[in-house]
Amino acid sequence: MxxxxxxxxxxxxxxxxxxxxxxxxxxxxxxxxxxxxxxxxxxxxxxxxxxxxxxxxxxxxxxxxxxxxxxxxxxxxxxxxxxxxxxxxxxxxxxxxxxxxxxxxxxxxxxxxxxxxxxxxxFMYRLHPQIRRLAELISCGAIGEVRAVDVAFSYNFAVPRLTDPALGGGGIFDVGCYCTSLARLVSQAATGQDVVEPEEVLGMARLDENGVDEVAFGLLRLPGGILAQLACGFQLTQDDHIRVYGSEGQLYVPKPAWIHEMRKPKTSQIVLTPEGGEPEVIEVEATQGLFAREADHVAAHIADRQAPELTWAETLANLRTLERWREAVAR
Missing domain, CATH: 3.40.50.720 (NAD(P)-binding Rossmann-like Domain)
Incomplete structure (x- = not known):
């Protein structure tokens, strides 16, 4: 190459x-x-x-x-x-x-x-070994039938572009996009479908005087009967996390691949807790920085014109979900 x-x-x-x-x-x-x-x-x-x-x-x-x-x-x-x-x-x-x-x-x-x-x-996080391992655990039935997913991504400081509607301000499109992407990925892994979209989208938000969503919560009904709870914002202090609940246990990611410290090569954790059993810590090693991995991924798939994890259909499906969430909180 x-x-x-x-x-x-x-x-x-x-x-x-x-x-x-x-x-x-x-x-x-x-x-x-x-x-x-x-x-x-x-x-x-x-x-x-x-x-x-x-x-x-x-x-x-x-x-x-x-x-x-x-x-x-x-x-x-x-x-x-x-x-x-x-x-x-x-x-x-x-x-x-x-x-x-x-x-x-x-x-x-x-x-x-x-x-x-x-x-x-x-969406560089989709290429992280942690997220790939999470999808594998779901698709192989490690927690049985997936019932629900809980995703949060927020921070508590405002930069000018986030409060300006003309600059695309708001938490939904800035960080909520990771939440919708991850929730949809869980449904895709659970159902074996390449691309899914929610059957229903509900939402509420705290809007500033310009109508920009500072804090937003969303609820999705996804294929496979999976419910998703999303939380995002740039005026919200909370722990970023991923939790996936199944009929036979749950998966917990305390430090999702999108947070800043996960962008460098390091070991991350996924906690698998079987129903009625003890938690098992699964360690996932990333030997390459996330942006280096992203650049190499593009180079590897130039001839294909699309990347397998982030096809054009995937991008459009996520944007449709974001539009529905934004419309829901604006009502």
């Missing part, structure tokens, strides 16, 4: 984490970075020893030495630049959510298809 030459479209905090991941990857190299400011792009390029920097996103897309684009702009800009990247013939890894609506996401998918380029939404 030849090295994939990456161009970074935006130079923020998450772009820095991805750049460090590319440096650690086996099949990726950093070729260029673009930011709204030439000085910001130059500083970022110097930090990571990136050969080229641009003060305009258009210049990055025009670079013939760039194979793939990593998009980490504010959420509402994802769709526009993903489409423009596809039209420039660049492969695309776009931060979640792919777009702020299903309608726009469908346009991105169509652009990728029409221009024959790879496209993946950057």
């Amino acid at each position: 030849k090295s994939l030459r990456w161009g970074l479209l935006a130079a923020g905090t998450i772009a820095a984490e991805f750049a460090a991941g590319v440096e650690e990857s086996k099949h990726g190299v950093l070729e260029a970075v673009a930011a709204r400011s030439g000085d910001r792009a130059a500083e970022f390029a110097s930090r990571f020893e990136i050969p080229k920097c641009y003060g305009a996103y258009e210049d990055l897309l025009a670079d013939p030495d760039v194979d793939a684009i990593y998009i980490s702009t504010p959420h509402p800009l994802h769709g526009e630049w993903a489409i423009r990247a596809a039209e420039a013939g660049k492969h695309i890894l776009c931060e979640k959510p792919l777009t702020m609506s299903v309608a726009e996401a469908e346009k991105v998918v169509e652009a990728a298809r029409a221009n024959d380029v790879f496209l993946m939404e950057a």
